[in-house]
Amino acid sequence: MNGIHDLGGLQCFGKIDNKDVDVKFVDDWERRLFASTLCSFGALGPIDAFRHAIEKMDPVHYLSSSYYEHWLEAVEARIKELNFTQSDIGVPLTPTDIESIVATGAHYARESVPENEPLAVGLEVRALPHSPEGHTRLPNYIKGKKGIITELRGTFVFPDTLAHGLGECEQPLYSVRFSSRELWAGRDPTNDAVHIDLWHSYLEVCDV
The missing domain is CATH 1.10.472.20 (Nitrile hydratase, beta subunit)
Known part of the structure; x- marks a missing residue:
């Protein structure tokens, strides 16, 4: 779901106060x-x-x-x-x-064979632009953005269904590399990149 919790990539929220990073509990x-x-x-x-x-x-x-x-x-x-x-x-x-x-x-990794055939490392994919009504681990700021699969993590429980009592529905989980230029619409001139773990259902293969 789209909500105030999904703040990744947003601006105008001020500087992050990390001066007490070693303090685990304030009270x-x-x-x-x-x-x-x-x-x-x-x-x-x-x-x-x-x-x-x-x-x-x-x-x-x-x-x-x-x-x-x-x-x-x-x-x-x-x-x-x-x-x-x-x-x-x-x-x-x-x-x-x-x-x-x-x-x-x-532990949410599973040894079972998923219904979805795993995608190949090196494949260009796009994060789906959809916004489900329920729980999802698909960040808003990467929706519709293209990236490259860099690693197959294995088979993992799908959080979107588990959160609502709809079963584990295990799927392949990938590490996907998104360039900063892709994420920030060319405003970032660096060669930085973000690697994000994404489930199979969040991705579609880009046209060759």
């Missing part, structure tokens, strides 16, 4: 929220449903709230969406479980 409640959110993923659905809950925040509230306030909003939204109650709580995760999740993350 103690953020530390507690971080731990409780990780514990909740099994009960409140996959991380893509969590991300979509953030995407649906009121734009003014999104811009005026902090990073972990977004997390809190998403947890509360998922509890309401699932009508989650105290009686629904299962076996809690242990500290060892949490440590493993933080260290390695959840």
Whole structure:
């Protein structure tokens, strides 16, 4: 979906304040929220449903709230969406479980053979210009832009369906290189490029 969360490539939002990059938590409640959110993923659905809950925040509230306030909003939204109650709580995760999740993350790679035949490395592709109503990991600023596939990452769960309870629908995942000139309509004279991981459904092969 198009939303205020998708700020990549936009201007007039001011300079990024990164002076406290080593500070993980500003307040103690953020530390507690971080731990409780990780514990909740099994009960409140996959991380893509969590991300979509953030995407649906009121734009003014999104811009005026902090990073972990977004997390809190998403947890509360998922509890309401699932009508989650105290009686629904299962076996809690242990500290060892949490440590493993933080260290390695959840695994969304799959060994199964996808329905889509993987595209070849070196192929020129275009990111689709569509804007789905639901969750997507396709950034707005690359829609309609051309790039080159530089690597096949493997087969991964498709977030657009997983976020809405529509199954894993695993697909090939590619690393695609977009030149800065392509992304910024020739305004960037450098040879810089952006590499973005994109699912098969986000791409179409350019005409030869």
